[in-house]
Amino acid sequence: MTEQPTLAQVAAAAGVSPATASRVLTGSVRVSTSTRRQVYDAVSRMGYVRQRAPRGTAAKTMADGVTAVICDHLPRLFSEPYYARLLSAAGAVITEHGTHLMVTTVTPTSSTLPALSGAVLIVGARERHPLAIKLSTSGVPVRNIGRPPHDLKLPYADVDNLDGGRQAAEHFLLTGRRNVAAIGGPPSLPAARDRLEGLVRTLQAAGAPDVPVAYGDFTAASGTHAMQWLLRHAPGLDAVFVASDLMAAGAIQALRRAGRKVPADVAVIGFDDAPVARHTVPALTTVRQPVEELATVATRLLLTGAAGIDPVLPTELVVRESA
Structure with missing residues (x-):
């Protein structure tokens, strides 16, 4: 051995x-x-493991496979690039280990829970989600993608969303932007809260004005609507931080329709470094999160039965033309 x-x-x-x-x-x-x-x-x-799970757990996981539970509506599974990137990387690791991947969805507020066997990767669980609460005490091998909601005792792997927000704020400040607004993701999602908190905390420390915030659901349409709301309620804004690249693409469209030039009038920074970031006009400055690495690390820790390791991977600002 x-x-x-x-x-x-x-x-x-x-x-x-x-x-x-x-x-x-x-x-x-x-x-x-x-x-x-x-x-x-x-x-x-x-393949380092800080602490092994009880004897037999890894073998049981191999036999029963891994179920990735996406806490989102089914159509989003096929339209959101984040899920495709995450599942592709997780599937590659699972195949290496000679077992199989199953994928299911539950809505963000569903109390109807799927029957699960083997190991579980949870993606996108929001506060008080019944599935996350159930799995936290079930004894089923589980790892949450992202910081667990509501301080649940679940092993997890995450990216440094807080620091990503900080990097965006510092870039705005260094480029002379003071009237910064934000489009946040769902407030019940820890990653969305952390991104916004990192931005706001950094701007406040620099003495910048209060940050007006509108919220979306990570879709382009919600980014457009949120940007329209901000233009009505904070017309003097000169920068906007958007908690996902798809929402940022929608925000840029709304700015263009309103006659605001990007970045001359309004600088825009997104989050993800999804493929769309390179195809917006202008190309999107964004905070890159290492989605494939996150999935790889989380899946390997799950399959080896690791405990006591909750890695947080770094994010990185990618400067393009929009800010």
Whole structure:
């Protein structure tokens, strides 16, 4: 049997000290983006497991497969690029392990829950979602994609949404934008709240005016409607942070219809670095989240029965033409 890698070996592969690697994995202190990426890359590459699950859990997972539960409406499964990227990467890892992937959806507020066996990846669970609450106490092997809602005790893997909002705010400030507005995602979704909080907190610390906020549901249409609302209620805005690239594309369309030039009149920053970001006019400045890496790390930790590791992967501002 192949020996499991040790923390010291992971640290050596990442080029950091064992103490630094341990701090990254426990999230006890802030470390640089590059250091976190090096450690998580080493964890993923080497299959490091900080704590094994009870004997037999991994074998049961292999036999019964993995179910990805998307907490969203069924049509969104096929129209939202994020889900395609996430499921493709997770499926590749699951295939490597010789088992199979099943996909199901439950609506964001559904109390009708699917029957689940094997291991479960939860995607997009919002606060007080019955499925997340049930799985948190079920003993079923589970890993949440994103910080769990409502402080539930679920193992998870996430991206640093808070820091993504911070990076967007700092870019606006450095480029002379002061009247910043925001289009947030659903407030009940932890990732959406974190993105907005990172932006607002940074702007407040710099003494910028209060941030007017409209909300959407991550669709282009909702971005258009939210931008129209902001133009009516905050006509002096000179920048807008949008919590997804699809919503940002809709916001740019609304700005164009209103006669506002991007970025001359209004700078726009999105979030995701989805394929649409390179095809908007102008090309979208956005916060890149490593979707494929997130899915890969989360799935490997789920399949190996890891506990005690809740990785948070770094985000990165990608500057294009819109801001």
